[in-house]
Amino acid sequence: MAGSSFIKVGASENIYEDKMHHGHFNMCGYAAPKLDTVRIGFIGLGNRGPSHVSDMTCIEGVEIKALCDIRPEKVNTVKKSLEGSAHNPEAYTGGKDDWKKLCERPDIDVVYIATPWSLHTPIAVYAMNNGKHTCTEVPAAKTIDECWQLVETSERTRKHCMILENCCYDFFELLTMNMARQGLLGEIVHGEGAYIHDLLAGNFSKEKYYDMWRLKENLRNGNLYPTHGLGPVAQVMNINRGAKMDYLISMQSKDFMMGKMANELAAKDDFYKPFADKSYRGNMNTSTICTDKGLTIKLQHDVTSPNIYSRIYKISGTKGSSLKYPLPGKFSIEGNENWLNQQTYSDMEKKYTPDIVIKVGEMAKKVGGHGGMDFLMNWRTIDCLRNGLPLDIDVYDAAAWSAIAPLSEWSVANHSKPINIPDFTSGSWKTNQPVGNTLQKGGTTKVM
Amino acid sequence: MAGSSFIKVGASENIYEDKMHHGHFNMCGYAAPKLDTVRIGFIGLGNRGPSHVSDMTCIEGVEIKALCDIRPEKVNTVKKSLEGSAHNPEAYTGGKDDWKKLCERPDIDVVYIATPWSLHTPIAVYAMNNGKHTCTEVPAAKTIDECWQLVETSERTRKHCMILENCCYDFFELLTMNMARQGLLGEIVHGEGAYIHDLLAGNFSKEKYYDMWRLKENLRNGNLYPTHGLGPVAQVMNINRGAKMDYLISMQSKDFMMGKMANELAAKDDFYKPFADKSYRGNMNTSTICTDKGLTIKLQHDVTSPNIYSRIYKISGTKGSSLKYPLPGKFSIEGNENWLNQQTYSDMEKKYTPDIVIKVGEMAKKVGGHGGMDFLMNWRTIDCLRNGLPLDIDVYDAAAWSAIAPLSEWSVANHSKPINIPDFTSGSWKTNQPVGNTLQKGGTTKVM
Numbered sequence: 001m002a003g004s005s006f007i008k009v010g011a012s013e014n015i016y017e018d019k020m021h022h023g024h025f026n027m028c029g030y031a032a033p034k035l036d037t038v039r040i041g042f043i044g045l046g047n048r049g050p051s052h053v054s055d056m057t058c059i060e061g062v063e064i065k066a067l068c069d070i071r072p073e074k075v076n077t078v079k080k081s082l083e084g085s086a087h088n089p090e091a092y093t094g095g096k097d098d099w100k101k102l103c104e105r106p107d108i109d110v111v112y113i114a115t116p117w118s119l120h121t122p123i124a125v126y127a128m129n130n131g132k133h134t135c136t137e138v139p140a141a142k143t144i145d146e147c148w149q150l151v152e153t154s155e156r157t158r159k160h161c162m163i164l165e166n167c168c169y170d171f172f173e174l175l176t177m178n179m180a181r182q183g184l185l186g187e188i189v190h191g192e193g194a195y196i197h198d199l200l201a202g203n204f205s206k207e208k209y210y211d212m213w214r215l216k217e218n219l220r221n222g223n224l225y226p227t228h229g230l231g232p233v234a235q236v237m238n239i240n241r242g243a244k245m246d247y248l249i250s251m252q253s254k255d256f257m258m259g260k261m262a263n264e265l266a267a268k269d270d271f272y273k274p275f276a277d278k279s280y281r282g283n284m285n286t287s288t289i290c291t292d293k294g295l296t297i298k299l300q301h302d303v304t305s306p307n308i309y310s311r312i313y314k315i316s317g318t319k320g321s322s323l324k325y326p327l328p329g330k331f332s333i334e335g336n337e338n339w340l341n342q343q344t345y346s347d348m349e350k351k352y353t354p355d356i357v358i359k360v361g362e363m364a365k366k367v368g369g370h371g372g373m374d375f376l377m378n379w380r381t382i383d384c385l386r387n388g389l390p391l392d393i394d395v396y397d398a399a400a401w402s403a404i405a406p407l408s409e410w411s412v413a414n415h416s417k418p419i420n421i422p423d424f425t426s427g428s429w430k431t432n433q434p435v436g437n438t439l440q441k442g443g444t445t446k447v448m
Numbered sequence: 449m450a451g452s453s454f455i456k457v458g459a460s461e462n463i464y465e466d467k468m469h470h471g472h473f474n475m476c477g478y479a480a481p482k483l484d485t486v487r488i489g490f491i492g493l494g495n496r497g498p499s500h501v502s503d504m505t506c507i508e509g510v511e512i513k514a515l516c517d518i519r520p521e522k523v524n525t526v527k528k529s530l531e532g533s534a535h536n537p538e539a540y541t542g543g544k545d546d547w548k549k550l551c552e553r554p555d556i557d558v559v560y561i562a563t564p565w566s567l568h569t570p571i572a573v574y575a576m577n578n579g580k581h582t583c584t585e586v587p588a589a590k591t592i593d594e595c596w597q598l599v600e601t602s603e604r605t606r607k608h609c610m611i612l613e614n615c616c617y618d619f620f621e622l623l624t625m626n627m628a629r630q631g632l633l634g635e636i637v638h639g640e641g642a643y644i645h646d647l648l649a650g651n652f653s654k655e656k657y658y659d660m661w662r663l664k665e666n667l668r669n670g671n672l673y674p675t676h677g678l679g680p681v682a683q684v685m686n687i688n689r690g691a692k693m694d695y696l697i698s699m700q701s702k703d704f705m706m707g708k709m710a711n712e713l714a715a716k717d718d719f720y721k722p723f724a725d726k727s728y729r730g731n732m733n734t735s736t737i738c739t740d741k742g743l744t745i746k747l748q749h750d751v752t753s754p755n756i757y758s759r760i761y762k763i764s765g766t767k768g769s770s771l772k773y774p775l776p777g778k779f780s781i782e783g784n785e786n787w788l789n790q791q792t793y794s795d796m797e798k799k800y801t802p803d804i805v806i807k808v809g810e811m812a813k814k815v816g817g818h819g820g821m822d823f824l825m826n827w828r829t830i831d832c833l834r835n836g837l838p839l840d841i842d843v844y845d846a847a848a849w850s851a852i853a854p855l856s857e858w859s860v861a862n863h864s865k866p867i868n869i870p871d872f873t874s875g876s877w878k879t880n881q882p883v884g885n886t887l888q889k890g891g892t893t894k895v896m
Contacts, residue, residue, distance in 0.1 A: 011863055189704050189753055190732040249697045249864045254742025256637050256766050284638040284764065286736045286746050290864070294702025298734050300746075305637055305764050306782035308771075316732065316753050318704050323756075326787075327774050334754035339774075415459055416697045416738070418864045 012247035012418035015410060016144045018426070025155045027395050028240065028425065028432040032133065032160060034388035041066035041089075041108045041132075043099045043123055044115035045074040046210055048137050051369050052112050052164075053078055055378040057085055058367055060446040061386050068092035068102045071210065103127040110385065112164075113137060116213035121146035124161055128153045133160040135381060138227040140398035143406050144422060147399035151424050154395035162381060162391050163398035165231035166369075167311065169376040171357055172329035173232040174438070176315055176322040178354045180236045181436055184333070186319030188237055193229020194300040194312040194325075203303070204261060206271065219278060221252055222409030223285040223301040227401040229311055231393070233297055236315050240396045241432040243291050245421040250287040250408035255280045257304045287408045289421070299404065354438035356380060363447045383445040392435050399424040460695035460866035463858060464592045466874070473603045475843050476688065476873065476880040480581065480608060482836035489514035489537075489556045489580075491547045491571055492563035493522040494658055496585050499817050500560050500612075501526055503826040505533055506815055508894035509834050516540035516550045519658065551575040558833065560612075561585060564661035569594040572609055576601045581608040583829060586675040588846035591854050592870060595847035599872050602843035610829060610839050611846035613679035614817075615759065617824040619805055620777035621680040624763055624770040626802045626886055628684045632781070634767030636685055641677020642748040642760040642773075651751070652709060654719065667726060669700055670857030671733040671749040675849040677759055679841070681745055684763055688844045689880040691739050693869040698735040698856035703728045705752045735856045737869070747852065802886035804828060811895045831893040840883050847872040 038061055042049050045067060056062045064087035069075050075093045082089065092098040099119070103111055103126050111127040113120055113136040121141045124134040140163040141147045154161040167173060179185060202208045203215045217224060237243055258280035266276035283304045289297040300312065310325035320333040330339040331348060340348065353361075360379050364372030384391050403421060411419050423429065486509055490497050493515060504510045512535035517523050523541045530537065540546040547567075551559055551574050559575040561568055561584040569589045572582040588611040589595045602609040615621060627633060650656045651663045665672060685691055706728035714724035731752045737745040748760065758773035768781040778787040779796060788796065801809075808827050812820030832839050851869060859867050871877065 187704050189701050190750070247863070249699060249736075249866075251697060251736040251738055251744055253637050253738075253744040256635050282742065283766075284744055286744060288697075288699040288734045288736070288864070290699055290701075294730065296699055296701040296732055296734060298746075298748075302638070302764070305769065306767065306780065306784075307764060307769050308780050308785070308787060316750070316755060318731075319754065321753065321755050323774060326771060326778070330774070332754065332756045336754075337756070339756060415695070416736070416866045418697075 012420040013414070014420045016420070016422050018423050019148055024426050025158060026428045026432070027154050027158070028428060029390045030158065030394070031388050031390050032158065032385070035109050035385050037061050037063055038382050038385050039063045039065045039107055039109045040112055041068065041102045041105065042112045042114070043068040043102060044113060044137070045069040045078050047114070049112070049114035050078050050081070051374060052114060052378060054081070055367060055369060055375050057082070057087065058363070058375070058448050059379050059382050060448060062382055063087065064089045065108050066090045066092060066102045066105060068099050070094070070096060070098070099123055100126060103130045103132060108132055110135060116210060117142055117217055118213070121149055125149050125153045128157045128159040128161060131157065131159065133385065135162045135164050136398070137164050139225065139402035139405055141402040144403055147403050147422070147424060151395050151399050160391055161395035161398055162393050163227060163401060164377065165227050165393060165401065166373045166377045167228045168231045168235055168393065169373040169380065170232070171361065171372065172324050173313060174354050174357055175329070175349060175352055177232070177236050177436065178352045178438055179322070179331070179348070180315060180317065182352065184320055185315060185317030185322065188295060188315060188317045190296045190316040191233035191237060192298045192312050192314035193233050194310055195225045195228050196300060196302050196307050196310040196312070198306050199303040200257060200261065204265060215275060218258060218281045220409055221281050221412045222405055223250060223287045223299055224281065224405050225301055225303070226287070226299050226404035226408070229299045230297065230401050230404060231397070232313060233315065234397065234401060237291060237295055237297070238434045239291070240400060240425050240429045241434045242429065243293055243295070244423055244429045245400060246290050246292050247418045247420050248287055248289045248404065248407055248411060249416055249418050250285060250411035251416045252282040252412045253284045255282045257283060285408060285412070287404065287411070354436070355443065356439045359439065359443055360447055379445065379447065383442045386445055387442040389442050390435065396424045460868040461862070462868045464868070464870050466871050467596055472874050473606060474876045474880070475602050475606070476876060477838045478606065478842070479836050479838050480606065480833070483557050483833050485509050485511055486830050486833050487511045487513045487555055487557045488560055489516065489550045489553065490560045490562070491516040491550060492561060493517040493526050494562070497560070497562035498526050498529070499822060500562060500826060502529070503815060503817060503823050505530070505535065506811070506823070506896050507827055507830050508896060510830055511535065512537045513556050514538045514540060514550045514553060516547050518542065518544060518546070547571055548574060551578045551580060556580055558583060564658060565590055565665060566661070569597055573597050573601045576605045576607040576609060579605065579607065581833065583610045583612050584846070585612050587673065587850035587853055589850040592851055595851050595870070595872060599843050599847050608839050609843035609846055610841050611675060611849060612825065613675050613841060613849065614821045614825050615676045616679045616683055616841065617821040617828065618680070619809065619820065620772050621761060622802050622805055623777070623797060623800055625680070625684050625884065626800045627770070627779070627796070628763060628765065629884055630800065632768055633763060633765030633770070636743060636763060636765045638744050638764040639681035639685060640746045640760050640762035641681050642758055643673045643676050644748060644750050644755050644758040644760070646754050647751040648705060648709065652713060663723060666706060666729045668857055669729050669860045670698060670853055671735045671747055672729065672853050673749055673751070674735070674747050674852035674856070677747045678745065678849050678852060679845070680761060681763065682845065682849060685739060685743055686882045687739070688848060688873050688877045689882045690877065691741055692871055692877045693848060694738050694740050695866045695868050696735055696737045696852065696855055696859060697864055697866050698733060698859035699864045700730040700860045701732045703730045705731060733856060733860070735852065735859070802884070803891065804887045807887065807891055808895055827893065827895065831890045834893055835890040837890050838883065844872045
């Protein structure tokens with residue numbers, strides 16, 4: 001037969017063996033018991049946390065029960081913003097382990113985690129072990145071992161562990177997924193995503209990230225922030241749900257800027273002394289992933305160079321393709337040498353905009369948060385929990401998407417050699433069903 | 449020291465050992481004796497050839513001496529187009545080896561080669577051995593062995609072997625290179641290029657490519673057409689001239705379309721029977737290259753999927769970046785969150801447009817040929833030959849840029865493992881001088 005039969009020799013490095021656990025409880029498609037009211041505790045109120053809290057005040061059936069941050073002023077600011085609302089959360093602050101007390105409360109259903117990356121998994125595991133669903137900011141885990149901790153804990157406790165990948169709820173990404181599901185792009189061949197965002201000044205800021213955590217993260221190499229690019233592509237490709245990511249290769253440029261800046265700052269300001277003379281993440285990481293069905297995914301990561309923000313969201317199929325960045329979202333359909341014109345695009349948009357955008361999109365745009373996608377994500381999550389529906393994004397997604405960082409770190413450190421991507425579903429990907437984010441079910445939760 | 453000191457372990461596969469020849473004659477920067485009149489023979493008049501011939505009729509000091517194509521009608525058409533001009537070339541046609549006779553003529557200085565890919569190296573080697581300079585269409589060679597044949601022959605005969613990489617003469621690529629040379633983008637970190645061009649119908653056309661040669665080429669995997677993307681990036685990065693490409697990794701999607709189309713056509717039309725049930729190149733190839741100085745280059749190749757044409761020309765530096773496709777060429781400079789606006793871009797363009805564009809650009813646009821870049825390239829080549837100047841693009845560029853195809857083919861076939869990129873300069877890259885295409889010298893040849 002023609003087609004896919006080029007013989008490949010050799011194999012990826014198999015550093016992390018799959019922890020197949022037969023008879024495991026499959027959390028993909030798992031519907032937890034309905035919650036009429038969703039009682040939430042928020043941990044981490046620095047950058048992303050307050051925005052999630054604010055979203056929740058606009059969603060029916062939510063009770064904000066507790067707020068936690070090690071810095072009292074962060075808790076106070078959010079608490080103050082809730083004055084006069086129906087919410088009067090208890091504050092947990094000042095101690096390094098206060099988040100544990102929040103997780104232990106019996107009157108909380110969901111813990112939202114927006115802390116520095118290194119606390120995402122420890123808190124999520126602790127919260128699930130205390131009977132809470134968890135929604136964690138990206139990346140959900142920093143190591144392959146942490147990925148497995150999330151999976152094992154979620155399966156054992158039957159608690160959701162969702163990764164708050166807001167880009168899966170971007171209007172254009174949702175439109176593309178719906179068009180792809182309807183077959184307009186044909187068979188999907190290739191996808192791209194990126195996180196190209198100049199954060200150099202922010203990473204060296206003394207105020208922006210608690211205890212300089214984000215600068216310290218950059219002492220690792222690899223694609224450290226893969227999920228914004230990967231999440232929407234993985235959903236279109238049905239990764240973990242009929243398909244799986246097989247192996248990846250990763251290459252990184254040298255660091256041309258961070259080490260230099262650290263040294264320059266340290267020469268003028270003792271505060272930066274601990275950051276001098278260190279090896280920082282190279283500017284640009286380019287990783288490519290091959291799926292079991294021979295689809296490819298290209299992911300890039302550069303948060304140092306002075307580039308224009310881009311997630312390079314591209315889906316390329318046998319009948320058409322979509323692309324966003326540097327242009328606004330565009331579609332091309334076979335037989336055309338140019339992008340669909342404005343009129344045709346508008347017609348497509350009218351026909352294929354998914355129900356969730358029609359229902360909640362306008363409100364989401366008003367509430368804001370990355371153009372509305374944050375609100376769509378939070379509303380959808382609450383709506384699923386209140387209707388006893390599976391979440392669109394499960395613990396296997398959280399694990400597989402986050403795993404790209406440590407896997408790419410290994411490949412970069414090993415001369416860009418290929419490395420296998422673990423199957424966190426223990427084989428269940430073969431029969432797991434695709435989930436659209438398109439309100440096939442639910443949608444009853446009101447927006448206030 | 450901070451920066452580039454992440455320790456990498458392992459190594460690329462070293463399939464093709466460097467053929468270091470000490471005491472070799474270095475063709476980089478080589479100035480051949482001046483030619484007052486440049487007498488040209490053209491081989492291959494199917495698609496690209498006639499356009500080169502037409503360009504040459506507008507350039508002072510050129511004599512078109514001979515035309516060769518296996519198909520008489522192709523030669524006749526071009527010969528007819530020259531009626532009434534100063535040129536009355538002799539025709540070579542009908543026989544498979546007629547090109548040899550052309551190469552043997554004593555009254556020709558340069559052989560232009562625009563044949564199917566598999567003849568580029570055999571003809572170039574034969575022509576150089578017969579004392580001719582050679583300008584060959586892309587790619588110059590199909591295998592690493594052919595790359596070395598070109599290098600060894602050029603060094604031994606001291607004849608130029610230029611690859612006709614027209615994209616190096618695109619106005620935006622030239623502007624970017626000039627701005628990069630002036631330091632406006634800072635240190636260069638990362639570059640990108642691509643050949644994304646839907647040629648599916650063309651490759652299966654019975655007429656477009658002689659004896660279906662281009663379809664047959666697609667029975668190989670890999671990035672088969674890397675030079676349009678790589679050439680301009682390599683020039684900005686001074687590859688072979690102070691820097692070198694170290695190793696590459698390559699990943700390819702499955703073939704989703706060509707095999708299927710071949711089988712469908714064969715079912716209806718016996719002509720296509722020999723093309724049925726074969727393995728074709730996968731739709732999308734993504735290759736990444738690491739240089740000796742830790743810069744990275746990403747190259748893509750998809751000539752099957754219905755995408756909008758793109759060469760994704762990107763240069764990313766420590767102070768700014770350039771990007772062309774899907775937008776027209778844009779620059780961003782550090783401190784700005786958006787692309788330079790139209791006014792600032794125009795000011796930059798005015799200040800940094802290189803002399804060659806100022807001098808010949810208007811005429812080039814009139815003559816046409818990919819927006820003028822073809823003419824700029826051909827004029828510049830003739831001008832260098834007439835003034836006894838080194839060409840902008842030499843045999844080492846021809847070899848290194850073309851080598852990406854077989855190297856990526858190997859990597860794809862070997863599970864995307866890294867592979868070393870041979871040093872075709874035998875170490876001379878360390879001291880070779882960068883060449884700008886900016887008319888530091890020459891420029892005397894008139895346009896007619």
